[in-house]
Amino acid sequence: MRDQIKPNQIVLGAVAYDPKVVTIWEGFKAYFADQDLGFDYVLFSNYERQVQAHFDGVCNVAWNSPLAWLEAERLAARVGRKARAVAMRDTDCDLTSVVVARAGSGIERVEDLRGKTIAFGASDSPQATLIPLGWLASQGLEPGRDFNVVKHEIAVGMHGDHVGGERHAARDLVEARVDAAAMIDANHLAFGADGTLPTGSTVIVGQTPTYDHCNFTVLDGIDAALLDRFVNLLLGQSFEDPLVRPLLELEGLKKWLPGRTSGYALLDDAITRLGTINAWLDTASANSDGQSS
Amino acid sequence: MRTVDLGALGLDRGAHLLVRHALAKAEVGARVQVRGSDPALAIHLRAWARARGHGFEPGPPPIVIRTSLEDGRWCGAVAAGHAARPSEQASASWGLAARGARVEAGLVPLEFPLATRDEIWTDDAARLYARAAAAQWDPETAINWAASCELPDAVEDAVVQVMTYLIENEVAALIIPARFLARIHPHFREILQVLAIQAADEARHIEVFTRRALLKRDAPGLSTVGGQSSLRTLLEEPDFALASFLLSVLGEGSFLSLLWFLAEHGPDPITRQITTLAAQDEARHVAFGLSHLQQHAAREPGLRARMANAVEQRFSALQHTAGLNEEVFDALVLLAAGSWEPEAIARGFDAVVALRQDMDRGRRTRLARLGFDAEAAERLSSLHTRNFM
Ligand SMILES: [Fe+2]
Ligand SMILES: [Fe+2]
Numbered sequence: 001m002r003d004q005i006k007p008n009q010i011v012l013g014a015v016a017y018d019p020k021v022v023t024i025w026e027g028f029k030a031y032f033a034d035q036d037l038g039f040d041y042v043l044f045s046n047y048e049r050q051v052q053a054h055f056d057g058v059c060n061v062a063w064n065s066p067l068a069w070l071e072a073e074r075l076a077a078r079v080g081r082k083a084r085a086v087a088m089r090d091t092d093c094d095l096t097s098v099v100v101a102r103a104g105s106g107i108e109r110v111e112d113l114r115g116k117t118i119a120f121g122a123s124d125s126p127q128a129t130l131i132p133l134g135w136l137a138s139q140g141l142e143p144g145r146d147f148n149v150v151k152h153e154i155a156v157g158m159h160g161d162h163v164g165g166e167r168h169a170a171r172d173l174v175e176a177r178v179d180a181a182a183m184i185d186a187n188h189l190a191f192g193a194d195g196t197l198p199t200g201s202t203v204i205v206g207q208t209p210t211y212d213h214c215n216f217t218v219l220d221g222i223d224a225a226l227l228d229r230f231v232n233l234l235l236g237q238s239f240e241d242p243l244v245r246p247l248l249e250l251e252g253l254k255k256w257l258p259g260r261t262s263g264y265a266l267l268d269d270a271i272t273r274l275g276t277i278n279a280w281l282d283t284a285s286a287n288s289d290g291q292s293s
Numbered sequence: 294m295r296t297v298d299l300g301a302l303g304l305d306r307g308a309h310l311l312v313r314h315a316l317a318k319a320e321v322g323a324r325v326q327v328r329g330s331d332p333a334l335a336i337h338l339r340a341w342a343r344a345r346g347h348g349f350e351p352g353p354p355p356i357v358i359r360t361s362l363e364d365g366r367w368c369g370a371v372a373a374g375h376a377a378r379p380s381e382q383a384s385a386s387w388g389l390a391a392r393g394a395r396v397e398a399g400l401v402p403l404e405f406p407l408a409t410r411d412e413i414w415t416d417d418a419a420r421l422y423a424r425a426a427a428a429q430w431d432p433e434t435a436i437n438w439a440a441s442c443e444l445p446d447a448v449e450d451a452v453v454q455v456m457t458y459l460i461e462n463e464v465a466a467l468i469i470p471a472r473f474l475a476r477i478h479p480h481f482r483e484i485l486q487v488l489a490i491q492a493a494d495e496a497r498h499i500e501v502f503t504r505r506a507l508l509k510r511d512a513p514g515l516s517t518v519g520g521q522s523s524l525r526t527l528l529e530e531p532d533f534a535l536a537s538f539l540l541s542v543l544g545e546g547s548f549l550s551l552l553w554f555l556a557e558h559g560p561d562p563i564t565r566q567i568t569t570l571a572a573q574d575e576a577r578h579v580a581f582g583l584s585h586l587q588q589h590a591a592r593e594p595g596l597r598a599r600m601a602n603a604v605e606q607r608f609s610a611l612q613h614t615a616g617l618n619e620e621v622f623d624a625l626v627l628l629a630a631g632s633w634e635p636e637a638i639a640r641g642f643d644a645v646v647a648l649r650q651d652m653d654r655g656r657r658t659r660l661a662r663l664g665f666d667a668e669a670a671e672r673l674s675s676l677h678t679r680n681f682m
Contacts, residue, residue: 090362091343098336186340188333192305199306204333239346240368242399254346254362 005060008223009038010230012216013050013059015068016043017161020250027247035233046157047124048280051075054219055288061086061230064217065159066126066267071277071284072217073261078285085215085259086227087234091252092213093263097132098188100202101180102173110139110206116179117148119169124276125160126213126267128169132182134270135208143274150178163187170196180205212263231258294356295319299329304337312338312357316347321361328354369398374480383408383480392480405478407533411592415585418483425490425577430570432500440562442508448560448631451624454514455555456506458621460499461516462548462682465524466578467495469540473533487581494574501567508563514624519615523680526607534589534596535603541582542659543604543674544682549575550652551681558629558644579659586663597664601673608676652681 005011010032014021025041032039042059044050047068054062055075064072069085076083099118101107107116113136121128129151133143143149152169155162166183170191173181183191185207191197216234218227234256237244248254271277297315302308308329315325327338335355342349348358374380376393385402407413444452474488506513527544530536552572559565590596622645630641653674660670 090346094339094343094349096336096339184340185336186344189305189337189340192303192333192337197305199303204336207336238365239362240365242369242397245366245399252344254360254365 004058006038008226009040010061010226011059012039012041013054013062014041014043015047015050015063015065015158015161016045017155017158024247024250027250031237031244031247032230032233037229037233039230047071047159048157048284052284052287054217055079055081055284060218060222061227062217064215065161066211066213066215066264067124067130067159067271067277069215069217069261070264070268070271071280072219074277074281075284075288076219078281079288082220084218084220085261086218086231087256087259088212088215089251089253090255090257092215093257093260094210095127095213096185096210097127097135097182097208098185099132099136099180099182099205099207100173100188100197101205102176103201103203105179107179107205108203110136110141113141113180113205114146117150119150119152119172119178119181121151121160121165121169121182122153122156122158122162123151124156124158125165126211127184128160128166128182130270130274130276131208131211131266134266134273135206137273138269139206167191167196174198174201209266210263211266212260215259215261294324294326296326296328299327299331299334301330303329303331303333304341305333308334309341312341316357316359319359321359323359324350325357325359326352326354327357366397367395370395371398372396379410379414379481381410383410383478387478387480389479392482406476407473408478408480410481411589413477413481413484413533413585413589415484415581415588417581417584418481418487421577421581421584422483422486422490425487425494425574428573428577429490429493430497432497432504435570436501436563436566438504438508438563440566442561442563444560445632447633448627449509450514451627452560452564453506453510454620454624455628456502457514457516458520458618458624459502460506460513461520461524462544463495463498463502465527465682466540466545467492467499469527469536470495473536476533484585491578491581494578498571498574501571505563505567515618515620517615517618517620519618520621520680522614523611523678524682526610526678527682530603532599532603534586535599537582538586538600538663539603539607540682541578542586542663543656543677545575545578545582546655546659547652547677547681549579550648550655554625554629554644554648554651558641560628560631583659583662590664600663601665601669604673604676607678611678611680 014025021043029039029041044053047065050062051068051071053059054072072083107113120132123129137143141147150172152165154164154168166187169181169183172178174197192199237248237256239245239248239254295315297311299308299311312327319325335351338355338357339349342357346360346362348360350356373387373390373394373396374392379392385404386400387396388400388403390396470488471492474485477484479485527536527540530539549572552568552575555568556565556572559568625645626638626641629644630637656674656677657670660673665673
């Protein structure tokens with residue numbers, strides 16, 4: 001499989017969570033072609049398949065969700081490889097999630113959530129499920145024991161890239177099917193502005209510490225010069241450039257930043273606590289061992 | 294430090310306008326303190342600033358640190374010419390922007406085949422549009438449709454036949470400016486406006502002539518191959534100047550005489566009223582054609598030769614067709630006569646002969662205004678289609 005990638009070619013893996021993903025990477029493909037960088041992309045229907053394919057050599061860079069990053073990092077550790085985050089969006093740094101309740105419901109502090117029912121997004125959504133669950137646990141509220149969990153399993157495998165789960169959680173809250181709901185800060189603002197959460201109808205019960213979102217992940221063995229060229233081209237993309245701006249706008253950033261992994265601790269703690277990827281990791285490491293032997 | 298106070302207003306209800314306003318006044322790198330009583334303020338502000346590339350500190354009170362990333366959108370933006378006067382050449386990269394607007398760089402070029410000022414422009418356009426806009430009339434109320442309209446059967450038939458002929462000519466006069474309108478760069482706004490209102494005029498003419506044709510009859514009259522062949526040569530003319538010349542100067546110019554004729558000799562008040570109103574509109578169409586062709590001819594010395602050629606070519610294309618159909622000619626005579634009395638027919642016949650002379654005089658006058666000498670004007674007028682339009 002590894003032989004499918006030509007020398008001096010970046011083959012990027014990305015998850016097709018929305019049709020616009022094709023537009024985005026076709027645009028980047030044309031841009032990189034203009035810059036004389038060999039570039040192609042492969043789309044996956046879910047992040048687990050992408051991470052596995054990355055290890056199998058189908059792609060040599062993966063556009064990973066934070067959970068997919070941790071999957072890659074942990075899988076690498078199991079099979080004796082090394083994963084690195086090489087670049088990320090400015091808009092993926094320092095996110096927070098919030099837990100909100102209905103105004104006037106008497107729920108104002110985290111402690112008030114004890115014994116209540118909270119709506120979340122999909123099981124694998126870092127922002128709408130895993131990080132809020134982990135954070136609540138760190139505040140002394142164990143899911144299932146101290147509060148009931150309602151999940152919205154929309155687009156499982158896409159790690160919450162699809163906004164549907166959070167919107168359902170917000171509707172559950174407004175329509176009083178649950179006592180509280182978890183979502184990313186930006187969606188709380190967006191749901192307020194678009195009327196999903198009528199103005200003044202919710203109170204913020206708590207806000208998680210900051211965390212980071214997606215990154216471009218590579219594994220050991222990628223050609224250093226090729227990777228440098230790819231990363232430098234990304235970091236050189238300017239919002240001032242009219243040819244690049246539409247791509248950045250579609251992908252939702254103003255500029256690319258060098259990758260950092262300091263913002264994944266909250267999620268790392270959460271999945272450790274919840275055992276989210278343990279079973280997958282066992283299977284994937286068995287597969288990867290088989291592959292490499 | 295700069296401070297902006299949002300009061301109780303939340304970012305989910307428009308408070309971002311105040312923040313944006315404060316940031317616009319601050320220099321790059323400046324810290325703007327945001328105060329307000331909305332409990333979600335710091336949470337929403339973080340998300341808002343992050344999405345726009347601004348820095349954020351949670352405070353309290355929260356602080357937004359202005360960057361220049363958002364300003365990058367206007368890097369390389371250009372003005373779409375000057376608001377007051379159109380440019381010599383309109384750029385495809387201005388797209389649909391208002392004249393003089395600042396256009397973001399990177400717009401996919403929008404090609405309009407007619408983008409050169411000399412080919413289309415006249416300084417009279419704004420004035421002609423204003424006049425046209427002020428002179429719009431409502432077919433429902435401007436005409437007394439209840440007026441008595443009892444004509445002998447044959448005269449009514451003649452009116453219906455003339456209306457039938459007028460309608461197909463009006464359709465051509467609607468389609469041609471409408472087609473060119475879509476090919477002209479919108480930078481030349483006034484020209485688009487004139488052509489648009491001209492098309493609206495023709496739509497109204499079609500409306501009133503149809504209504505008159507069907508006033509007493511179930512169907513309009515006859516449509517001939519000869520008449521339609523003549524109009525087809527107009528529709529097929531791809532050049533804006535030549536199409537304007539053939540349609541507006543020669544065709545609608547001749548039609549002016551015809552409409553005045555009908556306004557004078559029409560046998561019933563409704564026919565006289567609708568042709569009077571249509572003639573007023575047509576006069577503007579002719580004026581616009583003359584005006585932009587005069588300016589165009591002054592810039593392009595070869596234009597007159599091209600116009601003369603177009604008349605000759607059209608003449609040879611049409612010389613084996615019937616020209617004005619007998620039904621229309623006879624109907625005009627009978628309509629002007631008003632009865633079968635031989636003396637009345639004689640009067641009607643003389644009136645139609647006078648009409649053709651009047652049309653010829655009008656064409657020659659307009660050709661002279663475009664710079665043709667008397668001899669050329671006489672020859673070109675004589676070669677004009679026998680279908681009038
Ligand atoms: Fe007309
Ligand atoms: Fe007209």
